[in-house]
Structures are given as structure tokens and as C-alpha cells.
Amino acid sequence: MPFAYPNFHSDFLTGKSLIIGCPKLDDAEFYVDKLTEILKNNSIKAVTLVNMEVPCCFGLQHIVEEAVQKAGKVIPIRQTVITIRGEKQ
Template sequence: IGCPKLDEGDYTEKLAEIIRRNNIRSVMVVRMEVPCCGGIERAVRQALIDSGKMIPWQVVVLSTDGHVLED
């Protein structure tokens, strides 16, 4: 759980290390439709690349009122 706009730092390195050191089989990103939440999606994409593991991942986009817009 995180907010790329309000949290300090970048998630990419930490996520890459978690993926690299563990037997993660897939990743699901659940984010809101607002543009700033795209940062967490980009961080996960880059973390997967940086980890050297290409595992399945998906993104679910929620509206600001909680409805699923994309999955």
C-alpha cells in the first residue's frame, strides 16, 4: 500500500529487492484512476525489470468511488 504522490522515496528499488529475494509467483497492482497513482504501476513495472524476473502481473484500476474500471 502506498501513494507515490504523498510518500517520500521511490518504491522501485525496494520492490525489486522483494521480488528478487522471494519466490513471488505473480503481482497484482490495484490503483485508482487518478493520474498520480500511475506512479505505483510504473514502479512495479520497473521493479520487475530490475529484479530480472519476468513474472505474471496485472493492473486493476478503480474509480474514485471504488468501482472496477479496468482489469
Template sequence: MIRKIITIDEEKCTGCGACANACHEGAIGMVNGKAKLLRDDYCDGLGDCLPACPADAISFTEREAACYDAKAVEAAGGHSGGSKIGNWPVQIKLAPISAPYFSNADLLIAADCTAYAHANFHNSFMANRITLIGCPKLDMVDYSEKLAAIFSSNEINSITVARMEVPCCGGIEYAVKRAIEASGKDIALRVMVISINGQILY
């Protein structure tokens, strides 16, 4: 059917992720540092994302598009949350040193297992944050050098570390603390610990 739906100008898009955060339906995601309309049937055409875009990269257009599917949106967690991912890739080893979404960002640096342990991880931790993940035990790498480069190259507002209560997860907390020190910057840090049954301990 022909209906009103958003269009994203990739040339204008700065990759800040504001539109993805503003989209309650989860229709917009960040792909390779740019906002992208992931599914026509998730876009309700109301345009909550338009005023959120500081680069004026989003507009309405009338074109052939799938009907808005409210049931599919609800089933995927839209309106009640939905995906809060604001950047890609999220793996620390794959993340770029510098990207537009890092500018004045609040970072979440999370151990892999946290997202599986805590049922509401997207809303509790990822919302309005740029996410980086890793496993200090399985990846067998010292993240501190890569993280220090990210912190040094970008203006980071704050860092939240999400880790499990198990001892091996202390590696990611330690790496972040070392990276902040190596960057020479005074970045606010909060460490949140999740139990193996999914509760936030502190």
C-alpha cells in the first residue's frame, strides 16, 4: 500500500543514534555507524524520530510500504521497550577507535553473560547508552589498550560497567579502570554487578 513512512538520508546522518532511541517501535537501528529503517512494518508513520535528529536527516515520504503491524511490534517488545542498541558493532575487539556515536556518549561496557542473566537488560542498562561487550576470560585479550584508545579519542561523558558476580568477570572492571587511567581523563565510572540468577546486586 502507499502510505507515509520515514526516509533517512545517510549522507546527512551523523550516527548519533538519537532517532533509534526515540523510535518506540524498534523500526530504526544503527548499521555501520548510520541510522537505518530496519522494517517498514514497524514504522507507524508518526515520526517521533524526526525531532530527535539533530542533523535533519529524517523526513517523511509517501511510497509503497508494508502496513504498520502493531501486533508484530508488541511481540518484539516495541512500545514496552524494544531493542535499545544504539551502535554496531558492539564487540570491543570489533569496535572502531573513533565513531560519531562515541561523541559525548554515555558508555555501557558489559560482560557478555550479563545480557543473558538479566531479563530486562536493554531497558535497565542499554537505553540511552552506547554499548560495548566482551568476555575477559574467553576472549583471552587485555581490553585496556583498546578502551584507552577509545576514551582518549572521544569525549566520553560517563562509563557504566555491567559485570557478573563471578570472579572472572572482574577482568572487565579492571580493564576499564586501567583504560581510564591510561587515557588521562577524569571519566565518571559506575560498576553494576549482576547475580547468576539475574538480580542487580549493586
């Protein structure tokens, strides 16, 4: 994402932690389990999901939603989509 969107760090990372994943190339169930544990064991106020507009990236939304549900918490999920031209939608 930082390659496509030059302001990635300043717009999304200030004062936050980062988790990166690819639902197309990696084990989605592993992501769900790992994120569930992170959410259960920490005081997370919100999740900001930034993905490219390509279809495979939208699998991350389902992973995050499932992890929040499994963690048994109410955590808002904010999503931003970056176009293949590097613009925020």
C-alpha cells in the first residue's frame, strides 16, 4: 500500500500500530485467529482497514469482521480504499 499511496504513513499510521496481510496469498484462518487474540488481549478502540480496490484485498474486511466477532467485543471498523492510481476513494 505505501508504494501506491505516498501519504500512507502520515494519513493512517500516526500513533497507531500496523498489521499487514494478504488474504489471497496467506492463510486467512491464521489471520483470523491471530487478530482475535490481539483484540481479546488488548484495549483496541478501533480498527482502520486500508486496502486496494482490487477484489482480493476485500477479503481483509471479512477477516477483521470475523476476528472482532470471535473476540466478543464491539470495535468499530473504519475502511478506506486506495485506487490502483494511488488515490483515496
